[in-house]
Amino acid sequence: MTTQVAxxxxxxxxxxxxxxxxxxxxxxxxxxxxxxxxFLTWSNLRIQLIQVAPIVIVALGMALVxxxxxxxxxxxxxxALAAALIPLYLGYGVVAAILASxxxxxxxxLINGVLVARVGLQPIVATLALxxxxxxxxxxISEGKLKDVRNPDLIYLGSGDLLGIPVLVWIAAALVVVxxxxxxxxxxxxxxxxxxxxxxxxxxxGLPVKRVLITVYVLCAVLASIAGLxxxxxxQSSDASAVGLLIxxxxxxxxxxxxxxxxxxxxxxxGTVAGALLMQLVIATMIKHNxxxxxxxxxxxxxxxxxxYVARERKTR
Amino acid sequence: xxxxxDVSKIFPGVRALDRVSFRLAAGEVHALVGENGAGKSTxxxxxxxxxxxxxxxxxxxxxxxxFGTPMDAQHxxxxxxxxxxxxxxxxxxxxxxFLGREPRNRFGLLDEKRMHHEAREILAGYGVTADVKRQLGxxxxxxxxxxxLARAVMIDAKVVIMDEPTSSLEPREVETxxxxxxxxxxxxxxxxxxxxxxxxxxxxxxxxxxxxxGRVVHTGKLAELERIKLVSLMLGREMSGSFSAFKExxxxxxxxxxxxxxxxxxxxxxxxxxxxEVRPGEVxxxxxxxxxxxxxxxxxxxxxxxxxSGDVQVDGVDLKKPTTVRAVKAGIxxxxxxxxxxxxxxxxxxxxxxxxxxxxxxxxxxxxSDAKIxxxxxxxxxxxxxxxxxxxxxxxxxxxxxxxxxxxARLLATGPRVLLLDEPTRGIDVGAKAxxxxxxxxxxxxxLGVVLVSSDAEELIEGADRVVVLRDGVVVGTLTGAEVxxxxxxxxxxxGGNQ
Numbered sequence: 080m081t082t083q084v085a086x087x088x089x090x091x092x093x094x095x096x097x098x099x100x101x102x103x104x105x106x107x108x109x110x111x112x113x114x115x116x117x118f119l120t121w122s123n124l125r126i127q128l129i130q131v132a133p134i135v136i137v138a139l140g141m142a143l144v145x146x147x148x149x150x151x152x153x154x155x156x157x158x159a160l161a162a163a164l165i166p167l168y169l170g171y172g173v174v175a176a177i178l179a180s181x182x183x184x185x186x187x188x189l190i191n192g193v194l195v196a197r198v199g200l201q202p203i204v205a206t207l208a209l210x211x212x213x214x215x216x217x218x219x220i221s222e223g224k225l226k227d228v229r230n231p232d233l234i235y236l237g238s239g240d241l242l243g244i245p246v247l248v249w250i251a252a253a254l255v256v257v258x259x260x261x262x263x264x265x266x267x268x269x270x271x272x273x274x275x276x277x278x279x280x281x282x283x284x285g286l287p288v289k290r291v292l293i294t295v296y297v298l299c300a301v302l303a304s305i306a307g308l309x310x311x312x313x314x315q316s317s318d319a320s321a322v323g324l325l326i327x328x329x330x331x332x333x334x335x336x337x338x339x340x341x342x343x344x345x346x347x348x349x350g351t352v353a354g355a356l357l358m359q360l361v362i363a364t365m366i367k368h369n370x371x372x373x374x375x376x377x378x379x380x381x382x383x384x385x386x387x388y389v390a391r392e393r394k395t396r
Numbered sequence: 397x398x399x400x401x402d403v404s405k406i407f408p409g410v411r412a413l414d415r416v417s418f419r420l421a422a423g424e425v426h427a428l429v430g431e432n433g434a435g436k437s438t439x440x441x442x443x444x445x446x447x448x449x450x451x452x453x454x455x456x457x458x459x460x461x462x463f464g465t466p467m468d469a470q471h472x473x474x475x476x477x478x479x480x481x482x483x484x485x486x487x488x489x490x491x492x493x494f495l496g497r498e499p500r501n502r503f504g505l506l507d508e509k510r511m512h513h514e515a516r517e518i519l520a521g522y523g524v525t526a527d528v529k530r531q532l533g534x535x536x537x538x539x540x541x542x543x544x545l546a547r548a549v550m551i552d553a554k555v556v557i558m559d560e561p562t563s564s565l566e567p568r569e570v571e572t573x574x575x576x577x578x579x580x581x582x583x584x585x586x587x588x589x590x591x592x593x594x595x596x597x598x599x600x601x602x603x604x605x606x607x608x609x610g611r612v613v614h615t616g617k618l619a620e621l622e623r624i625k626l627v628s629l630m631l632g633r634e635m636s637g638s639f640s641a642f643k644e645x646x647x648x649x650x651x652x653x654x655x656x657x658x659x660x661x662x663x664x665x666x667x668x669x670x671x672x673e674v675r676p677g678e679v680x681x682x683x684x685x686x687x688x689x690x691x692x693x694x695x696x697x698x699x700x701x702x703x704x705s706g707d708v709q710v711d712g713v714d715l716k717k718p719t720t721v722r723a724v725k726a727g728i729x730x731x732x733x734x735x736x737x738x739x740x741x742x743x744x745x746x747x748x749x750x751x752x753x754x755x756x757x758x759x760x761x762x763x764x765s766d767a768k769i770x771x772x773x774x775x776x777x778x779x780x781x782x783x784x785x786x787x788x789x790x791x792x793x794x795x796x797x798x799x800x801x802x803x804x805a806r807l808l809a810t811g812p813r814v815l816l817l818d819e820p821t822r823g824i825d826v827g828a829k830a831x832x833x834x835x836x837x838x839x840x841x842x843x844l845g846v847v848l849v850s851s852d853a854e855e856l857i858e859g860a861d862r863v864v865v866l867r868d869g870v871v872v873g874t875l876t877g878a879e880v881x882x883x884x885x886x887x888x889x890x891x892g893g894n895q
Contacts, residue, residue, distance in 0.1 A: 276741035285724025
């Protein structure tokens with residue numbers, strides 16, 4: 080058959096879509112080591128990691144949703160909701176505040192999941208509703224005010240260190256491990272990939288497709304609410320109109336650049352982390368070299384286009 | 397008027413059309429029939445400029461013709477009405493009717509008044525009395541089809557191609573359609589009529605061309621062709637054709653209680669009160685032409701097609717409203733007709749595909765056990781002789797036959813009581829076909845109940861112990877014992893219920 084002829088370039092592209100992001104990080108790091116002053120200092124790396132952590136956490140959930148051939152636009156609003164609830168419940172203790180924001184995530188995730196899996200709305204439309212409404216609600220809850228947070232336990236989560244590494248980074252790393260494990264080793268992860276790969280077939284095989292889909296959206300929203308409460312802990316204030324603004328775009332970018340195809344059926348967890356790191360490095364490099372934010376945005380656009388182009392081969396199969 | 401001369405169309409690996417020739421005279425209603433994959437759609441696409449013939453030529457009104465695009469064909473006067481209405485549901489009826497040819501007033505603006513007036517007049521002739529300002533999408537499907545037809549005829553059509561025009565029409569609307577066809581016939585317009593409803597063909601068509609495996613097996617006057625001959629030409633195979641790997645079916649009838657019992661399956665329009673049962677070790681064939689409701693029946697039993705009434709029992713236990721989850725739990729395994737769209741998951745490995753439906757049994761506390769999966773994958777890859785570079789190979793990269801085997805492995809891994817197989821050997825090579833057929837025998841011998849759907853009459857007859865024949869969603873006969881022959885099958889399919 081003709082597969083022999085077509086196989087060669089496809090393999091190269093495939094390799095690029097799998098490892099290209101790591102290669103790009105490597106090149107960028109090398110460049111910075113030689114040309115950016117103070118790049119290889121602990122304080123700089125610290126800042127980079129702290130800044131990227133919320134994006135990584137949100138992108139993990141996004142990667143799961145994208146693996147089912149969906150998308151979740153409401154993650155930024157979930158972060159805002161989580162942030163808005165923290166000052167309200169902090170009076171009952173840190174645990175209550177964290178639980179409240181996690182519950183907000185579960186509720187939003189359930190709404191998204193039910194709209195997608197049971198009502199049958201397209202994910203982009205279903206999550207658009209809460210993308211718009213969620214932040215509005217968050218601003219109403221917080222009465223449109225910026226509230227300072229001074230609970231030392233919460234602040235420890237956002238600014239403390241454990242064994243010399245920020246707690247925030249530990250949490251993000253732990254979540255990466257959990258999600259990677261979920262995708263690779265659990266029944267749920269296998270089912271998720273099957274749904275993304277071919278939903279009608281998965282339904283006919285007798286799998287609880289709707290339940291899995293709803294769980295995926297709940298997980299994504301819960302991860303976003305974790306990111307939201309950590310952001311509050313880091314900034315030491317809650318501002319519902321600013322927390323997580325436009326993060327859905329950064330998260331989708333991280334997932335796509337990391338080699339997870341938007342067509343579903345595949346989730347690359349480590350790739351997603353690398354995707355987030357790469358975009359963070361690009362921005363940092365640009366800033367360090369005094370380039371305009373507008374230039375940075377254009378460079379980001381080019382990287383996204385390259386990532387999508389490289390991932391394109393999947394469709395032709 | 398329209399002539400097809402020795403046209404061939406080759407797709408990678410398939411000769412979809414093999415030196416096909418036929419003539420459509422002016423004012424003739426010409427039936428084009430054939431089973432799935434016979435080449436009808438390809439031929440229509442060649443006629444309408446969607447595909448270019450690889451060999452041979454088209455002659456239109458006595459001259460050599462070439463339609464580079466569907467637009468070319470339309471401008472030349474060849475209009476097509478597809479099964480799915482191809483109009484714009486959000487626009488008004490009148491707008492749809494005049495799309496691209498809207499009447500204008502003297503300022504060059506749209507003359508809505510005239511458009512509505514003319515639309516009303518035209519549509520009245522088609523039995524459509526709905527308000528022409530209404531959105532097309534809010535009309536019943538039959539009415540939409542009429543609008544599509546009116547539009548097709550309005551474009552100065554000389555040839556109208558109708559692809560299953562009656563599939564969404566009510567009986568009354570069918571009568572209107574036939575009235576229009578007779579009118580077109582009088583006006584000298586040539587019509588190519590694609591349908592599987594034999595009654596309709598004999599009612600309305602003058603000539604017939606039968607396609608099978610991309611070749612014309614018969615063309616001529618329809619009145620001179622007996623129904624049974626027509627059916628056997630459509631379904632039959634040349635005597636020199638390959639034989640199946642089925643063993644002689646054993647005539648002994650088991651008295652065991654049925655493993656599957658379907659009673660009164662009814663679903664809006666498609667299925668009417670279908671009942672049959674399958675005993676352990678028995679292979680029950682579902683016979684009938686395309687669109688008779690065979691696939692729908694199978695899917696309904698598997699919980700993947702909505703039922704209005706009727707019930708399904710496995711081992712005497714009622715499924716209550718079948719869903720796919722419940723059906724699989726009860727021991728029903730469905731192999732869908734469209735392997736790529738509904739069967740395999742091309743982007744996952746052989747291993748993942750086989751284990752997919754039984755993951756909970758192969759895991760502990762939600763964590764999958766590699767050892768258990770490997771064992772089951774190994775077992776079925778060996779048993780079904782799945783040829784892959786290894787369990788990790790993507791299913792999408794396998795041959796059709798091996799993909800089918802992977803799908804069967806997934807079904808068998810669930811430990812089913814009943815296997816529902818929809819065209820299990822379609823699109824797979826001869827070797828794999830024989831393997832799949834002997835596998836079906838083996839499984840039945842092990843005590844499974846099997847329901848087999850096949851458009852290949854010989855396969856159905858040789859594979860099945862009993863054949864339930866469907867037409868238009870109704871059981872029209874059951875062949876048992878010595879009646880299970882191709883002749884009886886053809887006769888039952890051909891016998892009209894309403895002559």
